[in-house]
Amino acid sequence: MRVVVLGAAAGGGVPQWNCGCEVCRAARGEHPELRSTQTSVAISTDGDHWFLVNASPDLRQQLIATVQLHPRPGRLRHSPIAGVILTNGEVDAVTGLLSMREGSPFTIYAHAKVLEILKANSIFDVLNEKNVKRQVIELDRAFEPALPDGSASGLEILPFGVPGKIAWYLRDKTPPGDREGDGDTIGLRVRDKATGKYFYFIAACGEVTDELKTRIAGAPLVFFDGTVWRDDELIAAGLGTKTGQSMGHVAMSGNKGAIESLAGLDIDRKIFLHINNSNPALLAGSTERTMAERAGWQIAADGMEIVL
Numbered sequence: 001m002r003v004v005v006l007g008a009a010a011g012g013g014v015p016q017w018n019c020g021c022e023v024c025r026a027a028r029g030e031h032p033e034l035r036s037t038q039t040s041v042a043i044s045t046d047g048d049h050w051f052l053v054n055a056s057p058d059l060r061q062q063l064i065a066t067v068q069l070h071p072r073p074g075r076l077r078h079s080p081i082a083g084v085i086l087t088n089g090e091v092d093a094v095t096g097l098l099s100m101r102e103g104s105p106f107t108i109y110a111h112a113k114v115l116e117i118l119k120a121n122s123i124f125d126v127l128n129e130k131n132v133k134r135q136v137i138e139l140d141r142a143f144e145p146a147l148p149d150g151s152a153s154g155l156e157i158l159p160f161g162v163p164g165k166i167a168w169y170l171r172d173k174t175p176p177g178d179r180e181g182d183g184d185t186i187g188l189r190v191r192d193k194a195t196g197k198y199f200y201f202i203a204a205c206g207e208v209t210d211e212l213k214t215r216i217a218g219a220p221l222v223f224f225d226g227t228v229w230r231d232d233e234l235i236a237a238g239l240g241t242k243t244g245q246s247m248g249h250v251a252m253s254g255n256k257g258a259i260e261s262l263a264g265l266d267i268d269r270k271i272f273l274h275i276n277n278s279n280p281a282l283l284a285g286s287t288e289r290t291m292a293e294r295a296g297w298q299i300a301a302d303g304m305e306i307v308l
């Protein structure tokens with residue numbers, strides 16, 4: 001199984017269009033290597049057919065940069081992308097779908113709540129349902145996405161609920177009695193059925209619960225929410241008024257932060273993904289970067305490819 005990180009940044013990317021923070025300024029200037037697009041990964045078991053996890057607003061740029069996702073030579077109309085699995089209905093996760101119009105067939109896999117968001121926004125009708133099928137996925141029910149000809153992909157994907165938050169533009173619309181945020185923040189376990197190798201994709205997580213620890217213990221690879229280094233990072237930097245927690249993101253550092261919470265879980269490879277431009281761990285050589293790396297973590301970068 002191959003996994004390509006199409007984008008490693010949180011919402012806004014690096015640099016963010018309206019941000020003058022240290023990282024964004026460096027990314028525009030002397031450190032272009034800091035530039036990073038918004039979070040998405042591509043997965044394949046055969047190298048020919050690929051599934052995306054989320055379709056970020058930067059998808060078009062990501063597809064241009066990723067040879068594996070180019071149309072095959074000699075084909076006038078073709079894409080190796082067989083499907084897109086959506087883990088939430090936020091702008092960051094769905095707007096790239098709009099760059100996938102033009103008639104190539106693929107399937108969107110998403111929780112019913114996310115499919116409702118697409119249906120309620122008529123702009124997504126550019127994806128004609130004759131070509132672009134929409135399939136409901138359920139929490140705690142593994143599914144095997146299909147190739148465009150209907151054959152098996154060899155991938156088994158298990159969606160599960162992660163403590164998080166509801167999409168901000170729906171926050172006031174939660175029906176009474178609805179379990180808080182159920183289905184709004186989804187983690188995935190992605191398994192190659194032939195080899196049994198698997199990894200976890202958890203790009204948003206508000207809290208590392210004991211249940212989550214038990215689930216991911218012993219995994220060969222975990223991509224984990226690396227939005228902020230410390231909970232009050234945006235406030236301390238004068239960039240905003242929200243804490244990481246209030247945005248549904250546990251901090252990398254600190255008591256009950258991701259580094260501490262995932263220590264000792266016997267995970268072979270831990271990679272922070274969905275990293276906000278305010279996060280000092282993005283800066284090579286920073287104290288924070290060194291601390292994360294000493295704790296056994298990698299910081300994802302666009303284009304990173306992992307073979308499992």
Ligand SMILES: [Zn+2]
Nearest residue numbers: 019021024277
């Ligand atoms: Zn910034």
